[in-house]
Amino acid sequence: MRNLLVAGNWKMNCGPGETAALLQGIKNSGVTIPDNVDVLVCPPTISLKTASEELQEAEDIALGGQNVHSEDNGAYTGEVSTKMLKEVNCEYVILGHSERRQYFGETDKTVNAKTVKALEDELRPVICVGESLKQRKANEHKLVVRKQVEAALIGVEEQQAEQLVIAYEPIWAIGTGETATPDQAQEMHAMIREVLADLYSQDTADSIQILYGGSMKPHNAEELLSQSDVDGGLIGGASLKADSFTDIIKIAGNLS
Numbered sequence: 602m603r604n605l606l607v608a609g610n611w612k613m614n615c616g617p618g619e620t621a622a623l624l625q626g627i628k629n630s631g632v633t634i635p636d637n638v639d640v641l642v643c644p645p646t647i648s649l650k651t652a653s654e655e656l657q658e659a660e661d662i663a664l665g666g667q668n669v670h671s672e673d674n675g676a677y678t679g680e681v682s683t684k685m686l687k688e689v690n691c692e693y694v695i696l697g698h699s700e701r702r703q704y705f706g707e708t709d710k711t712v713n714a715k716t717v718k719a720l721e722d723e724l725r726p727v728i729c730v731g732e733s734l735k736q737r738k739a740n741e742h743k744l745v746v747r748k749q750v751e752a753a754l755i756g757v758e759e760q761q762a763e764q765l766v767i768a769y770e771p772i773w774a775i776g777t778g779e780t781a782t783p784d785q786a787q788e789m790h791a792m793i794r795e796v797l798a799d800l801y802s803q804d805t806a807d808s809i810q811i812l813y814g815g816s817m818k819p820h821n822a823e824e825l826l827s828q829s830d831v832d833g834g835l836i837g838g839a840s841l842k843a844d845s846f847t848d849i850i851k852i853a854g855n856l857s
Protein backbone atom coordinates (compact mmCIF):
# COMPACT_ATOMS: atom_id res chain seq x y z
CA MET A 602 0.00 0.00 0.00
CA ARG A 603 1.35 3.42 -0.99
CA ASN A 604 1.66 6.10 1.63
CA LEU A 605 -0.30 9.25 0.98
CA LEU A 606 1.86 12.35 0.56
CA VAL A 607 0.55 15.62 1.98
CA ALA A 608 2.68 18.40 0.51
CA GLY A 609 2.50 22.14 1.07
CA ASN A 610 3.55 24.49 -1.72
CA TRP A 611 3.93 27.80 0.07
CA LYS A 612 4.61 29.68 -3.19
CA MET A 613 5.86 33.26 -2.57
CA ASN A 614 4.64 33.34 1.01
CA CYS A 615 6.57 33.28 4.31
CA GLY A 616 10.02 34.78 4.70
CA PRO A 617 12.30 33.23 7.32
CA GLY A 618 10.40 34.71 10.29
CA GLU A 619 6.97 33.57 9.12
CA THR A 620 8.43 30.22 8.11
CA ALA A 621 9.70 29.61 11.63
CA ALA A 622 6.32 30.63 13.06
CA LEU A 623 4.32 28.40 10.70
CA LEU A 624 6.51 25.37 11.30
CA GLN A 625 6.34 25.94 15.06
CA GLY A 626 2.55 26.12 14.66
CA ILE A 627 2.54 22.76 12.89
CA LYS A 628 4.86 21.18 15.47
CA ASN A 629 2.92 22.65 18.40
CA SER A 630 -0.44 21.59 17.01
CA GLY A 631 0.16 18.23 18.62
CA VAL A 632 -0.43 16.45 15.33
CA THR A 633 1.32 13.10 15.13
CA ILE A 634 2.19 12.26 11.59
CA PRO A 635 0.53 8.91 10.87
CA ASP A 636 2.89 6.14 9.73
CA ASN A 637 1.04 5.86 6.45
CA VAL A 638 1.37 9.56 5.60
CA ASP A 639 4.40 11.39 4.20
CA VAL A 640 4.52 15.12 4.84
CA LEU A 641 6.45 17.68 2.81
CA VAL A 642 6.72 21.46 3.04
CA CYS A 643 8.13 23.67 0.27
CA PRO A 644 8.86 27.22 1.50
CA PRO A 645 10.47 29.91 -0.68
CA THR A 646 14.20 29.47 -1.28
CA ILE A 647 15.20 32.21 1.14
CA SER A 648 13.39 30.43 3.97
CA LEU A 649 14.75 26.92 3.39
CA LYS A 650 17.64 27.20 5.81
CA THR A 651 15.39 28.42 8.59
CA ALA A 652 12.92 25.66 7.75
CA SER A 653 15.68 23.08 7.85
CA GLU A 654 16.71 24.26 11.31
CA GLU A 655 13.11 24.24 12.53
CA LEU A 656 12.60 20.72 11.21
CA GLN A 657 15.76 19.27 12.75
CA GLU A 658 13.77 17.47 15.41
CA ALA A 659 10.78 16.80 13.17
CA GLU A 660 12.22 14.10 10.99
CA ASP A 661 8.85 13.03 9.69
CA ILE A 662 8.39 16.35 7.86
CA ALA A 663 10.45 16.56 4.67
CA LEU A 664 11.64 19.74 3.01
CA GLY A 665 11.53 20.70 -0.65
CA GLY A 666 12.38 23.59 -2.95
CA GLN A 667 9.92 25.15 -5.39
CA ASN A 668 12.28 25.22 -8.36
CA VAL A 669 15.86 24.38 -9.30
CA HIS A 670 18.22 25.02 -12.21
CA SER A 671 19.46 22.22 -14.45
CA GLU A 672 23.11 23.33 -14.34
CA ASP A 673 25.49 22.81 -11.42
CA ASN A 674 26.50 26.47 -11.09
CA GLY A 675 27.42 29.51 -13.12
CA ALA A 676 26.05 32.77 -14.47
CA TYR A 677 22.34 32.20 -13.84
CA THR A 678 21.27 35.20 -11.80
CA GLY A 679 18.52 34.45 -9.35
CA GLU A 680 18.67 30.69 -9.67
CA VAL A 681 19.55 27.87 -7.26
CA SER A 682 21.22 24.51 -7.90
CA THR A 683 20.43 21.00 -6.73
CA LYS A 684 23.51 21.04 -4.51
CA MET A 685 22.38 24.25 -2.82
CA LEU A 686 18.98 22.72 -2.10
CA LYS A 687 20.60 19.59 -0.74
CA GLU A 688 22.92 21.65 1.45
CA VAL A 689 19.85 22.91 3.32
CA ASN A 690 18.45 19.39 3.58
CA CYS A 691 15.89 19.42 0.78
CA GLU A 692 14.81 15.97 -0.31
CA TYR A 693 12.28 17.09 -2.92
CA VAL A 694 11.86 19.84 -5.47
CA ILE A 695 8.67 21.02 -7.19
CA LEU A 696 9.19 21.28 -10.96
CA GLY A 697 7.09 22.75 -13.73
CA HIS A 698 4.39 24.30 -11.60
CA SER A 699 1.83 25.98 -13.86
CA GLU A 700 2.74 29.35 -12.36
CA ARG A 701 6.33 28.81 -13.45
CA ARG A 702 5.17 27.72 -16.88
CA GLN A 703 2.83 30.71 -17.16
CA TYR A 704 4.93 33.52 -15.67
CA PHE A 705 8.54 32.38 -15.96
CA GLY A 706 8.75 30.71 -19.32
CA GLU A 707 9.12 27.12 -18.16
CA THR A 708 8.55 24.67 -20.97
CA ASP A 709 8.27 20.91 -21.20
CA LYS A 710 11.92 21.01 -22.25
CA THR A 711 13.18 22.91 -19.21
CA VAL A 712 11.03 20.77 -16.93
CA ASN A 713 12.62 17.68 -18.48
CA ALA A 714 16.16 19.03 -18.05
CA LYS A 715 15.44 19.88 -14.41
CA THR A 716 13.86 16.48 -13.78
CA VAL A 717 16.89 14.66 -15.16
CA LYS A 718 19.24 16.84 -13.12
CA ALA A 719 17.26 16.49 -9.90
CA LEU A 720 17.20 12.70 -10.19
CA GLU A 721 20.90 12.59 -11.00
CA ASP A 722 21.61 14.54 -7.81
CA GLU A 723 19.14 12.54 -5.70
CA LEU A 724 16.46 15.14 -5.22
CA ARG A 725 12.95 13.79 -5.70
CA PRO A 726 11.10 15.81 -8.35
CA VAL A 727 7.45 16.70 -7.83
CA ILE A 728 6.51 17.23 -11.47
CA CYS A 729 3.42 19.38 -11.97
CA VAL A 730 1.13 18.88 -14.92
CA GLY A 731 -2.37 20.11 -15.69
CA GLU A 732 -4.61 21.59 -18.32
CA SER A 733 -6.12 25.05 -18.65
CA LEU A 734 -9.86 25.66 -18.62
CA LYS A 735 -9.78 26.30 -22.35
CA GLN A 736 -8.08 22.97 -22.96
CA ARG A 737 -10.58 21.15 -20.78
CA LYS A 738 -13.50 22.80 -22.55
CA ALA A 739 -11.99 21.74 -25.87
CA ASN A 740 -11.75 18.18 -24.50
CA GLU A 741 -7.96 18.27 -24.87
CA HIS A 742 -7.16 17.76 -21.19
CA LYS A 743 -6.08 14.13 -21.43
CA LEU A 744 -3.88 14.71 -24.45
CA VAL A 745 -2.26 17.80 -22.91
CA VAL A 746 -1.47 16.09 -19.62
CA ARG A 747 -0.26 12.89 -21.30
CA LYS A 748 2.16 14.96 -23.39
CA GLN A 749 3.39 16.91 -20.37
CA VAL A 750 4.13 13.70 -18.46
CA GLU A 751 5.86 12.05 -21.40
CA ALA A 752 7.92 15.14 -22.17
CA ALA A 753 9.03 15.59 -18.55
CA LEU A 754 10.30 12.02 -18.39
CA ILE A 755 12.42 11.82 -21.52
CA GLY A 756 15.66 10.09 -20.56
CA VAL A 757 14.43 9.03 -17.11
CA GLU A 758 15.24 5.37 -16.52
CA GLU A 759 12.92 2.95 -14.79
CA GLN A 760 15.07 2.56 -11.68
CA GLN A 761 15.07 6.36 -11.21
CA ALA A 762 11.36 6.63 -11.85
CA GLU A 763 10.50 5.29 -8.41
CA GLN A 764 11.79 8.57 -7.00
CA LEU A 765 9.27 10.59 -8.94
CA VAL A 766 6.16 12.28 -7.66
CA ILE A 767 3.64 13.62 -10.17
CA ALA A 768 1.17 16.35 -9.24
CA TYR A 769 -1.96 16.73 -11.34
CA GLU A 770 -3.01 20.35 -10.95
CA PRO A 771 -5.76 21.54 -13.28
CA ILE A 772 -4.94 25.22 -13.77
CA TRP A 773 -8.58 26.23 -13.46
CA ALA A 774 -8.65 24.82 -9.92
CA ILE A 775 -5.53 26.57 -8.58
CA GLY A 776 -6.30 29.31 -6.10
CA THR A 777 -9.83 29.61 -7.44
CA GLY A 778 -11.71 27.72 -4.76
CA GLU A 779 -12.98 25.49 -7.54
CA THR A 780 -11.78 21.88 -7.31
CA ALA A 781 -11.87 19.06 -9.77
CA THR A 782 -14.63 16.67 -8.77
CA PRO A 783 -13.36 13.43 -7.25
CA ASP A 784 -14.37 11.66 -10.49
CA GLN A 785 -12.49 14.15 -12.66
CA ALA A 786 -9.39 13.80 -10.46
CA GLN A 787 -9.60 10.00 -10.45
CA GLU A 788 -9.99 9.88 -14.23
CA MET A 789 -6.88 12.01 -14.80
CA HIS A 790 -4.81 10.23 -12.16
CA ALA A 791 -5.68 6.83 -13.64
CA MET A 792 -4.68 8.13 -17.06
CA ILE A 793 -1.36 9.44 -15.71
CA ARG A 794 -0.71 6.05 -14.10
CA GLU A 795 -1.39 4.39 -17.44
CA VAL A 796 1.16 6.67 -19.09
CA LEU A 797 3.70 5.72 -16.40
CA ALA A 798 2.92 2.03 -16.88
CA ASP A 799 3.41 2.39 -20.64
CA LEU A 800 6.74 4.16 -20.11
CA TYR A 801 8.01 1.82 -17.37
CA SER A 802 5.99 -1.04 -15.88
CA GLN A 803 2.80 -1.42 -13.91
CA ASP A 804 4.79 -2.06 -10.72
CA THR A 805 6.78 1.13 -11.14
CA ALA A 806 3.66 3.10 -12.06
CA ASP A 807 1.96 1.78 -8.93
CA SER A 808 4.87 2.88 -6.76
CA ILE A 809 4.78 6.51 -7.94
CA GLN A 810 2.71 8.90 -5.84
CA ILE A 811 0.33 10.97 -7.95
CA LEU A 812 -0.88 14.02 -6.04
CA TYR A 813 -3.90 16.20 -6.71
CA GLY A 814 -3.48 19.96 -6.45
CA GLY A 815 -6.02 22.76 -6.85
CA SER A 816 -8.02 24.21 -3.95
CA MET A 817 -7.61 21.16 -1.73
CA LYS A 818 -8.97 22.12 1.70
CA PRO A 819 -9.98 20.22 4.84
CA HIS A 820 -13.62 20.14 3.66
CA ASN A 821 -12.91 18.44 0.33
CA ALA A 822 -9.71 16.52 1.12
CA GLU A 823 -11.44 13.31 2.17
CA GLU A 824 -13.42 12.80 -1.02
CA LEU A 825 -10.40 13.60 -3.20
CA LEU A 826 -7.92 11.50 -1.22
CA SER A 827 -10.31 8.53 -1.17
CA GLN A 828 -9.96 8.06 -4.90
CA SER A 829 -7.92 4.98 -5.67
CA ASP A 830 -5.34 6.76 -7.84
CA VAL A 831 -5.06 9.93 -5.74
CA ASP A 832 -2.01 9.39 -3.55
CA GLY A 833 -1.93 12.72 -1.79
CA GLY A 834 -2.28 16.44 -2.26
CA LEU A 835 -0.14 19.39 -3.31
CA ILE A 836 -1.70 22.12 -1.27
CA GLY A 837 -1.29 25.86 -1.75
CA GLY A 838 -3.51 28.17 0.31
CA ALA A 839 -4.51 25.62 2.93
CA SER A 840 -0.86 24.78 3.65
CA LEU A 841 -0.23 28.31 4.93
CA LYS A 842 -2.21 27.81 8.11
CA ALA A 843 -1.07 25.24 10.65
CA ASP A 844 -4.60 24.12 11.47
CA SER A 845 -5.84 23.52 7.92
CA PHE A 846 -2.60 21.76 6.92
CA THR A 847 -2.62 19.50 9.98
CA ASP A 848 -6.34 18.81 9.46
CA ILE A 849 -5.54 17.47 5.98
CA ILE A 850 -2.70 15.36 7.44
CA LYS A 851 -5.17 13.85 9.92
CA ILE A 852 -7.73 13.20 7.18
CA ALA A 853 -5.07 11.42 5.12
CA GLY A 854 -4.09 9.37 8.16
CA ASN A 855 -7.64 8.12 8.57
CA LEU A 856 -7.78 7.02 4.95
CA SER A 857 -4.65 5.27 3.89
Ligand SMILES: O=C(CO)COP(=O)(O)O
Nearest residue numbers: 610775776815816837838
Ligand atom coordinates in the same frame (compact mmCIF):
# COMPACT_ATOMS: atom_id res chain seq x y z
O1 LIG B 1 -0.96 25.32 -6.95
C1 LIG B 1 -1.26 24.65 -5.97
C2 LIG B 1 -0.25 23.80 -5.29
O2 LIG B 1 0.92 23.71 -6.03
C3 LIG B 1 -2.62 24.67 -5.41
O3 LIG B 1 -2.85 25.89 -4.84
P1 LIG B 1 -4.22 26.13 -4.03
O4 LIG B 1 -4.36 24.98 -3.06
O5 LIG B 1 -4.04 27.45 -3.37
O6 LIG B 1 -5.31 26.10 -5.05
